[in-house]
Amino acid sequence: MKLKRKKRVSNxxxxxxxxLCSLMFIVLSNxxxxxxxxxxxxVQVIEKFDAVLLECLKRSDExxxxxxxxxxxxxxKKTFFYSLMVRKSTGSYWKTMxxxxxxxxxxxxxxxxxxxxxxxxxxxxxxxxxxxxxKPVRTKYMRVTVRIKKADKPERRLAYLxxxxxxxxxxxxxxxxxxxxxxxxxxQFKSVLKKEGFEGLLKIIDEKIKAFxxxxxx
Numbered sequence: 001m002k003l004k005r006k007k008r009v010s011n012x013x014x015x016x017x018x019x020l021c022s023l024m025f026i027v028l029s030n031x032x033x034x035x036x037x038x039x040x041x042x043v044q045v046i047e048k049f050d051a052v053l054l055e056c057l058k059r060s061d062e063x064x065x066x067x068x069x070x071x072x073x074x075x076x077k078k079t080f081f082y083s084l085m086v087r088k089s090t091g092s093y094w095k096t097m098x099x100x101x102x103x104x105x106x107x108x109x110x111x112x113x114x115x116x117x118x119x120x121x122x123x124x125x126x127x128x129x130x131x132x133x134x135k136p137v138r139t140k141y142m143r144v145t146v147r148i149k150k151a152d153k154p155e156r157r158l159a160y161l162x163x164x165x166x167x168x169x170x171x172x173x174x175x176x177x178x179x180x181x182x183x184x185x186x187x188q189f190k191s192v193l194k195k196e197g198f199e200g201l202l203k204i205i206d207e208k209i210k211a212f213x214x215x216x217x218x
Contacts (some may be wrong), residue, residue: 126151
């Protein structure tokens, strides 16, 4: 009986050691694989987004509003840190919302954001997008500045602020002529929430969405 018990214990030790070795090999392999596939830089993220914006401009008449929306939605959901942006836009009011309300507001926020680009980026007139600078901001942000040149108008500059979300750079704010778009949205949202509550904010966003050009004429 003692020999059998010792044999079982010995086999168990061998099995445990073998299992641990296998697990260590899997973890090490995954770590090495991850190291070989670095995430995109902040500049690469913006360049990919700009390429889709340029395609949207060039094909605006062909696509119409709904086609432009369909083209922009996947890249914008990937590129913008929407969950953080909507939290920042609502401030302390976010904590008082139910999970259902948070989900509903996030969906509306994304629809409004994508729709605003689909509505604005129409009519190609030789626009060119070029990243002209990128630099770290504090410890966890990157600012990427893009120059937009038009054949018939002075150049514009957009400063994108990005931070990492689960290892990927994502946009959290855009400065146009030095003005933070996130700050403008936050001021408006908090004012509406204070005066009209959650339902009032949804109504305002719905009105913004309905005001977009949905006729497909670009």
